Amino acid sequence: MIINPDQLNTNKNDISIHKNQFDHLASSLSKQGIEVDQIVDKLANFQVAIPSWALGAGGTRFGRFSYYGEPASLEQKLEDIGIIHALTKSAGAVSLHIPWDIPEDYKAIKELANSLDIKFDAVNSNTFQDQPNAKESYKFGSLSNTSKTVRDQAIAHNREVIDIGKELGSKSITVWLADGSSFPGQNNFQTALSHTQNSLKEIYDVLPDDWKLFIEYKPYEPYFYSTVIQDWGTSFLLANECGEKAYTLVDLGHHLPNTNIEQIVATLMWKGKLGGFHFNDSKYGDDDITVGSIKPYALFLIFNELVYGMNNNPQNPELSWMIDASHNLKDPLEDLIQSLEAIQVTYAKALLVDQHQLKEAQKNNDITLCQEILQSAYLTDVRPLVKQARLQQHGAIDPLKTYRSLLVREQLVKERGKHTVATGL
Numbered sequence: 001m002i003i004n005p006d007q008l009n010t011n012k013n014d015i016s017i018h019k020n021q022f023d024h025l026a027s028s029l030s031k032q033g034i035e036v037d038q039i040v041d042k043l044a045n046f047q048v049a050i051p052s053w054a055l056g057a058g059g060t061r062f063g064r065f066s067y068y069g070e071p072a073s074l075e076q077k078l079e080d081i082g083i084i085h086a087l088t089k090s091a092g093a094v095s096l097h098i099p100w101d102i103p104e105d106y107k108a109i110k111e112l113a114n115s116l117d118i119k120f121d122a123v124n125s126n127t128f129q130d131q132p133n134a135k136e137s138y139k140f141g142s143l144s145n146t147s148k149t150v151r152d153q154a155i156a157h158n159r160e161v162i163d164i165g166k167e168l169g170s171k172s173i174t175v176w177l178a179d180g181s182s183f184p185g186q187n188n189f190q191t192a193l194s195h196t197q198n199s200l201k202e203i204y205d206v207l208p209d210d211w212k213l214f215i216e217y218k219p220y221e222p223y224f225y226s227t228v229i230q231d232w233g234t235s236f237l238l239a240n241e242c243g244e245k246a247y248t249l250v251d252l253g254h255h256l257p258n259t260n261i262e263q264i265v266a267t268l269m270w271k272g273k274l275g276g277f278h279f280n281d282s283k284y285g286d287d288d289i290t291v292g293s294i295k296p297y298a299l300f301l302i303f304n305e306l307v308y309g310m311n312n313n314p315q316n317p318e319l320s321w322m323i324d325a326s327h328n329l330k331d332p333l334e335d336l337i338q339s340l341e342a343i344q345v346t347y348a349k350a351l352l353v354d355q356h357q358l359k360e361a362q363k364n365n366d367i368t369l370c371q372e373i374l375q376s377a378y379l380t381d382v383r384p385l386v387k388q389a390r391l392q393q394h395g396a397i398d399p400l401k402t403y404r405s406l407l408v409r410e411q412l413v414k415e416r417g418k419h420t421v422a423t424g425l
C-alpha cells in the first residue's frame with residue numbers, strides 16, 4: 001500500500017482550524033522576536049530513522065500478540081515506513097538490522113526505498129542471538145568472549161554488516177553489544193573489556209573513511225549482573241581507543257532510573273563524540289514505550305542540550321536519529337506516528353528556548369529566571385508549528401487521524417493476510 005499526497009483528504013477538513021491556530025501562534029512568537037519560519041524549516045528537515053525490527057509485533061518472554069497484516073519481507077517493511085513517511089514527512093530513513101533484514105536484491109531494494117523517499121541510515125549488527133547454522137555460539141558473549149574463535153566470528157559478522165551497508169549507501173554501523181554476565185565471578189571484567197576493545201578495533205580497521213562506528217551502552221539486560229559496555233563512560237573510552245570515526249550512541253532506554261541523560265548528551269557533544277541517538281520512553285528500564293509518554297519534561301531537557309550542542313559544538317558531527325522501540329500492544333505504525341509527533345513537538349519546544357536570555361540569567365545566577373525561560377518554552381503548545389512543517393512538505397496535518405481514516409491497517413491485513421510474522425524483536 002502506498003499513500004499519495006492526493007489521498008490526504010483529511011487535510012481539507014483540518015486546514016482552516018490549523019491556519020487559525022498557526023497564524024495566532026506565529027504572530028505571538030514573532031512578537032517575542034522568534035523567527036518562526038526558521039523553526040518550521042528546522043522541523044521539516046528533521047528526519048528520524050525507523051528500525052526495520054519495529055514494524056511487526058514485538059513480544060515479551062511471556063508472549064507475543066500480533067495485530068495482523070505484519071510485513072513479511074523487507075520490501076513490505078519499507079512500504080510500511082513509506083506510509084508513515086508520507087503522512088508525517090519525518091521518517092525518511094530506515095535502519096536495517098542484520099541478519100534479520102538482509103536484502104535479496106540490492107538494486108530493487110534501493111529503487112523501492114528511493115521511490116518512497118527513504119534513505120538507509122545506520123546498519124545494525126546482531127551478536128546477541130545464534131543464527132541457524134552458526135559455527136560458534138554467543139551464549140557466553142561475542143566480541144568479549146573468552147574464545148578467540150567466537151570473537152573472530154562476531155568480528156567477521158560486523159565486517160559483513162559494513163559490506164551490506166556499503167551496497168545500500170549507509171554511512172554508519174551501530175554496535176549494540178549484549179555481552180555481559182549474570183552471576184558474580186562469571187566474567188573477568190578487565191579481560192572482557194580488553195577483548196571487546198580489541199574486537200572493536202578490528203571492526204574499526206575496515207570502516208570506510210566516510211563511515212562512523214556507533215557504540216551503544218546499556219546497564220543491564222539481557223544479562224543481569226554485568227554488561228561489558230554498561231555506561232556512556234565505557235562507550236566513550238572505547239570510541240576514543242578506536243579513533244575519530246567512532247562515537248558513543250545514546251539510547252534513552254539504556255539508563256538506570258533518574259539518570260541525568262541531558263548531562264550525558266552535553267558532555268559527549270562538548271567532546272564531539274555523540275554520534276547517534278535512539279528515542280523511546282521508559283518507566284523502569286528498556287521498556288520500549290512511546291516517546292514522550294512517560295517523562296516528557298525529561299525529554300525536553302535532553303532536547304534542549306541537543307539543540308544547544310547542534311548550535312555550539314561544530315566539533316560534533318550531525319547526529320543519526322532513530323526510534324528504538326518494539327511494539328507489544330499497539331499497532332506499530334500508530335505507535336511510530338505518535339513517537340514521531342512527540343519527537344517533533346519536543347524538538348520545537350527546545351528550539352523556542354531563548355538561549356541568549358538563558359545565558360545571561362545563568363551568568364547572573366538568576367536561577368528563578370533560568371527556570372522561567374525553560375518552562376515558558378516547554379509550556380508553549382507548539383503543535384501548529386509541527387503541523388505547518390508537515391503541511392509545507394505535503395504531509396498530513398493530522399497523521400494519526402489520516403492513518404485511521406484511510407483504513408491502512410485493514411488494507412494491510414487484506415493485502416498480506418492475518419498471520420504474517422515480521423522478523424525482529
Ligand code: RM4
Pocket residue numbers: 053097124176216251278286324425
Ligand atoms: C537493543 C538496542 C539496539 C537494538 C536492539 C534490537 O536493546 O537498543 O539499538 O538494535 O535492541
Ligand code: MN
Pocket residue numbers: 176216251278324
Ligand atoms: Mn538502541
Ligand code: MN
Pocket residue numbers: 251253254286324
Ligand atoms: Mn534498547
